[in-house]
Amino acid sequence: MTARYQTHPTTRVRGNPAHLPTHLPDGLPVDRRRHERNLLSPADVRDSTDLARLLEQLGCGDDLIVVSNRAPCIHSHTPDGVIAQRPAGGLVTALEAVLAKEGGCWIAHGSGDADRDTCDEHDHVRKEHLDAPYRLRRLWLGEDEVAGYYEGLSNEGLWPLCHRTDVEPTFRDADWEHYVRVNRRFAEAVVAEAATARPVVLVQDYHLALVPQMVRERLPDAVIVLFWHIPFPAPQRLARLPWREQVMAGLLASTVVGLQTPADRDNFKLARGACALGAGAAHVDAYPISIAWPGRQELPAPGLGDDVRRRFGIAPGVRLLVGVDRMDYTKGIPERLQAFELLLELRPELLGQVSLLQIGAPCRGALPAYQEISRQVKAMTARINARFGTDTWQPVVLHAASANAATVTDCYRASDVCLVTSLHDGMNLVAKEFVAARNNLRGVLVLSRQAGAAAELEQALLVEPRDIGGIARAIGRALDMPPQEQTDRMRAMRAVVSQNTVFGWAARLLGDGMRIAAGRTARPELARLGQWAAQARERR
Template sequence: MRSNPAPLPLPTERRQTVRPAALAPEDVRDSADLARLIEQLGCGDDLIVVSNRAPCVHSRSADGIVAQRPAGGLVTALEAVLSKEGGCWIAHGSGDADRATVDANDHVLPQHIDAPYRLRRLWLSDTEVAGYYDGLANEALWPLCHRTGVAPTFRAADWANYVAVNRRFAEAVVAEASSARPVVLVQDYHLALVPQMVREQLPDAVIILFWHIPFPTPQVLATFPWASELMAGLLASTVMGLQTPGDLTNFSLARAKIAGAHGRGVAHAGAYPISIAWPARADVAAPGVRESVGRQFGIAPGVRLLVGVDRMDYTKGLSERLQAFELLLERRPDLRGHVTLLQIGAPCRSALAAYQKITRDVGALTQRVNARFGKDGWQPVVLHAQSADAATVTACYRAADVCLVTSLHDGMNLVAKEFVAARTDLRGALVLSSQAGAAAELHQALIVDPRDIAGMARAIERALDMSPDEQTRRLRAMRGVVSQFTVFRWAAALLVDGMRIGAGRQSGRIAMMATERA
């Protein structure tokens, strides 16, 4: 007698066995999507992030040891990459309580960090910091890569410290890797030699270096005494990520010039414009934000608001911005008493002479404009020469009639994208430098030449006069771009390309070894 056939599974049971569709980078919007993609790629168990700055700094306070986390989308995205146990973040330990929070292997103890990954700290001496960071990174490479008129300073001792510190980071990567093929994400110009140093010991590693600042032309790079060594370090990457097509062109030209010395090196270079984490739908402007910002910064009710949010850095075009506002007040007496520029200028690298000079220049210009035009109850410029927390910055974006991003030269400048994301009311205007990477994406901003003082004054005037309908149209278009191209999509694109190209590179290496043995 035949037995009855097994019952067919219910529809719900069938759905449970269907595997989710494969994700592409363009499908990734948030941290959950990125986690799914990493699971799909199968690379989450041996991921290593390497950066100069740590995602968490510990300091001593009256209440004991406290953790401070830098604001910004980059840390958010990289932490999403390291969402599985087994990942590691390697960074310089610079907080005054950092040493008190680590174990014998310099990993931050679990009670001091709420994260699934390991945070490995490296300790640098004052001499190393002065040479590697202040000297080579910020007095040589930073001005070399930014067109601002500040001349780079080249010192052999700084280069020696840069090489030594990069070697220490690379050794930490090798020590933390749990396989012969880790996925290593190296961040920025501070660590340009790490890919080659890691490749020497882990030839199958997938190494992704992202260069966050502008990449110089080959002619400018040739003035750097160690250009060949720098490019050799970069060319050992599996993927070399840059901000814009223009940066990619500069890198490709530099790569061609040194190809004879170092071979073709890096398997892939591409433009991967970085972005921000799109805010949650519930993150909307609270009523009275304009009044709150006014009270906080001493700006009278009814005064229209221009906002700038920058580091006190000579690349940000702060002097030119103030001069443009001064010219606007000259031309438009009717604006006096009715418009204020709130400039947040966070202190930055204050030990270096170029940064001391820009701080003095901005202070002097602020005093000049206020002396010329200020009157009882109104100051044209309110300079907040301090850092501001993320909540304050977002409130300033939402209170602004106009946001000013007028960098002389910038890799991306995420302030522009943060402003767009903050304006859920579809109000306000963005004046954006053509020399910021964001200008390649945010076409509906008012694009300006940051060295054209008169042109910037006209753009600010136009922004103040812009109708609500035009504001809405422009912001809706820009929000569409930023909401799709998030920092998680940026990370996804780098990882997908890195894993694909790394697999091909490994296969080619295995085939070559087999041929040599034959």
């Protein structure tokens, strides 16, 4: 039986990155137009139900494979037995929605201390430890492989190469050899897990740039979609990578390469044009990632603000700035602290009246650059508090630890201002999470122009992250902003984020992947979606 789906109109909002139109071209026979109007477009997808309908419509089948360094759950031993920990954020939610049908597979590095104990002889997590319809295949990496592939090439090489900061990339031949070897192992796992000669493979991020080409060599008909989550460097910066030709060859073997922003897409296209190996066949475009828009929300409880302040040792009635970041040198935390210090100098009436709660989750602690940023932030916090603090008030409250999703949401809802001051960021979902949490239409977002989210959230107070005075003035303006202006700005930002969810992001990537693959294999019913998309882009 052929399923029929009713579309719903798409509200066009500034910042909507939809690729497919919500109307049909003229000239189709009446019967066909009636049939096509029952099809769901990627632009219509808002939630997991919409995404499941689209996947069935596209004919993705059940041979879907997600490949990522990080697993959707990590198992650990505790005094109470083995527990499963899931990373926070909407990406796992969206990718699990892609794998909602039986038969899909997620391949990832097994890093938990109980991960091996929860797997069978084929390295699949046993069902009693995985509440999901898909298979989770774990890959085991040795300490030298983690040091070379992950800590070395990925995070001392590619990460600083792609982010405009003061940290220089480090490239070692041994790290590259581990990177190639580990990427080969991931690719071999894809081939082993594929149930057909034409699986749909979603590869996640810069850790696995060689996987598309390695899979293509074994499964030439595979639909391979790679999403690069971090900024893509300009050609002159990419030229510093000794193995840029190999990395570009790996990426260009994809069916679709997804980038975060039009600027990243343009950088990639310039790099593609400079490749000695030729342009390759991959379709390249910007697919801004987003979050899962929350369901029905109650307004914040009247005592939530005081409760959050009590949890972090902040006095009742003190106005609250919040920053939520990994302790990463790309996030601009020292610049944020300097700006807040300057604000307190310029406006002494704020002393005792406002505190900055900075949540800084530790990450990549084995690497010197991360050890240094942690030391720097702690030292600056201590200095500012010693300079301005009193027995009853501390200007900066540093929570140098992870916080669960519920706590973070409470902090968003209790704060007056959210600070996102990244020196350079692919997207920064904290900005979108803050907007989603503020269903009372209050609160102000101060947002770096160097974060990908700035292209969509134009009603934030946009700042240059190295302009300390500018950030200080923006914080002051945010604290002084009248309630009606807060409401107007927040309503506009919520309209953008609610229309462009992480499920829509996945839908556009997969929709483009399937229609492009269909065009190459003469499947007109799917290739026609691409013709409509092209017409829509020409009209825009």
